[in-house]
Amino acid sequence: MTRPVVAMLMFPNFTHLDLIGPHCVWGQDMDIELVWQDLAPVTTDSGMQILPTATFATCPQQVDIVFVPGGFGTTDAIANPAALGFLADRGRTARYVTSVCTGSLLLGAAGLLQGYRAAVHWAFREFLKPLGAECSTDRVVIDRNRITGGGVTAGIDFGLTVLAEVLGQERAEAIQLMMEYDPAPPFDSGSPEKASPAVVGAIESLLAEGKPDLHRAIEEAHTLLSSGKA
């Protein structure tokens, strides 16, 4: 069997764990390209620098999985027509079109979630509807060939779900054991329903700062998409 080919988009200020969860799950079995517009190091939103392996031009045309992470740089990536064009192009023929965290907003801005159910980071659920998608609060959502995960750490659950789809449940169970994924969070604050109101409020305030710009970027992408230029 040939190894599945994956195109993982990177962009400045993406959240590395969004991508590295599934990258670690898939890395033994799939050929993964890390794709950006050039091959210079991409800096994540925590300052780590990671090297792309392909550009929009050199990434294989036909891929099995297109994947998009999220993070604080989502807004700027949505405002980048070349990034949206790349997603729209590879997404058209990919076997699976996927994302974690606010990566689903990028898929939506590229026109790939019209009429699909999708997941997104809990604090950004209001942004899916304007993109033509139906927001689900599930941690991992499969709707036909769209598979999307919630915020950041959901990428591990998402990655195992996709691996089971592509290579079967026994392989996914083996990788889960290899990664010792038997989680035991020290606190129970991982969702807005479970965290204390003070903690929810602190994170909502922090993330609210970037929302007006994100709204604007999504509107502009929508206009671009409607004009057929993306």
Place this chain on the structure above:
Amino acid sequence: MTRPVVAMLMFPNFTHLDLIGPHCVWGQDMDIELVWQDLAPVTTDSGMQILPTATFATCPQQVDIVFVPGGFGTTDAIANPAALGFLADRGRTARYVTSVCTGSLLLGAAGLLQGYRAAVHWAFREFLKPLGAECSTDRVVIDRNRITGGGVTAGIDFGLTVLAEVLGQERAEAIQLMMEYDPAPPFDSGSPEKASPAVVGAIESLLAEGKPDLHRAIEEAHTLLSSGKA
């Protein structure tokens, strides 16, 4: 309050998720150096290339946290006297000496776990005793200022535990919410007690291949340490 300073060791063929779990948890609040012997990109055991930010020479002398990941490159890193020397040096004065996965074998080889309880990836538990450490099967182990985590994904639970120690539980709960860490593994195979015998056997066979070399590297590091040259 000044931001805690962290030195995270990288080395060829380390497992990126071991490091990026805690890096993502700590990244908002701590100043993190990614350290290797030079500044060329370090290739992880899944082929990703990450740039160091400091060398053994330029990393701050006094750090709050020393951290070591594990991975398939652990054996070669144990055979690297400069890496062990760096750990022994910074570990002597660090407030916390920490690891995830087989990173604890590196701490042990640097002489930093003599008489301490520690965690390690489940498939490598036999290696802690020859290093003078007592192996614990807990996912995260705190013994005085040594804090160690189990395999790969244990790094997220480990990272939150350390963050709560350093900055308090409320901050750790907020970061947990930001990372939407409310895990829902699609399968229940994350530990050797839970996975099927076939799955456990497959991973044990795969990992057994590297064990003779690892045993040898640990013996040689022990000799080096006893001679006082590390």
